[in-house]
Amino acid sequence: MLFLIALLFAVMVPGQDVRFKGKTKYLHNARAVVVHSIDDSTKYVPETIDAMDRHGIKATLFISTEEDPAPEDRFFTQLQVRDLWPRLRKAVGDGHEIGSHSRQHSCKKPDDEAFCAAAYSEYEIAGSRDDILRLTQQPYVWSWCYPCGNCATYPFIQKRIAAAGYIVARNYPNELQNGHVRPDVQDFDENTMNAGYTQVVQHRNSARSDTVDLAALNAKFDEVYAKGGIYHFMSHPQWLDFGPQGFYESHLRHAGRKPDAWYVPMGPLYAFRSLRDRTEVKQESRNTFSVRNDLDKRIYGGTVTLEFAAPEGMAVRAGHDLLAELGQAPQGRWDMEYVRRDGGSLYVTVRPRTTLHFFQPAAPSSITGAWKLSYRTRNGLERQSTLHLQVDGNKVSGTLEGDRGKAPISDGVLEGNRLRLTILRKGNNDEVPVSCEGAWDGGVLYLRLAFPGADAIPAVGRLP
């Protein structure tokens, strides 16, 4: 009888339980996706990336990796590719992807089976992949692009590309007929080893079908965006104009910074599809859910977004890390973990192979004290410091004391159990503001420290 009463009571307490509603179609529950890809190792690549970054566009940069070819062998002779690597490394850090465009970019017009068999060697396919892994911090090389659009239709070539670990290969149809068809692919391409795109945005003097009619380019974007599709446009930097008034940057401005679009390179997008489809969410107990898949973490290291119905005020831990609650704006990366509330839904974006714990943070009495704070830096170093907090009303003051000395706290606010403050660390000649937010739960502080220009890192504080 007591059991029955308890059961009845549990069922009748309204709004306390969490319910899994499903995986979202795109990351962040975005309504549409924007993908860009650019081809060739020319001196125009840095300027092109700069233009993308001004408008929040993320791209796959297809690079032919031969480091130092003889001058007569250089493709687009403006540059030796080794001069590009520092800028490419920065681009990877900023959320772009480096894809392979072979090592030497051999072309034959028209191609034939004998040419393809010889040109698609281990040296070109696996070698360029290894160059990218060696010369950038990228954990994997997902994407291939067929030089000159050659050989993309031969199944034995597609097999070689897949065997080297590439999960998607982009084509460039009809280049050999002095122009291109507009593939007009508006979703994932089912043939991932001969994958198309929506349209080209470039102007090659000899190519009759290239368009720089900005109204037509923008209208195609609008069509895909309105349908909630995947808008993938490709360009060759050597066939662009630059500057805010040119067609290229005007189109970037039109397609960029939509608050409900996901900006992502091609490889991570195709990896996301597998991640989304293969991840299973299982309720383990009342407010605990396991998130699992059997995919290779090196290839599928991104995040998925899970929609839950969860009462107001609920916080989420993935493993031991409290997930930061972020706003509506699209995130610049495909592997960040966070939660976002939208009405009655809580969108949880996490790397699978974790356990989610939903909890109502305990009501605060006081967080005044000397908290031992531990965290792991981006470089993998374990750090310990002491966070001295004093609370007066909802104002929080104090210092952070570590091996770099004492840093004062400013703008500290405690709202319910949620804490927000800024730590002013001394730089060389200035103060570096480290913003810090999180929650206090059951005597433990779960914080996220955001250094300027970097993703937030989790920190856990305990009173000794």
Ligand SMILES: [Zn+2]
């Ligand atoms: Zn090319």
